[in-house]
Amino acid sequence: MKFISVRDFRTSSAKIWKVLPEEQEMVITNNGKPIALLTPLSDKTLENTLSAIRQAKAINAVKLIQQESLKKGLGKTTMKEIDEEIKRIRKQSKQ
Secondary structure (H helix, E strand, O other): EEEEEHHHHHOHOOOOOOOOHHHHOOOEOOEEEEEEOOOOOOOHHHHHHHHHHHHHHHHHHHHHHHHHHOOOOOOOOOHHHHHHHHHHHHHHHHH
């Protein structure tokens, strides 16, 4: 996977668009930190690619929530406690 700085992206965008189909993925960085992912698309692949990216982001979000939960010691919460919390929140939202 190729990494490209924001500066290079601005100054060499034509070259980047030309090699993107070969590279398949390029990461744009700002001050050495990744900020965006470039991937080639077509009319035929747009919906499938967007769906796959959204699914991957959702899975990653759930994993991060699970990790944070374990760090806080919430991994031992019972279903009864979960149901009680849901009821409490629903009751609050109705008020």
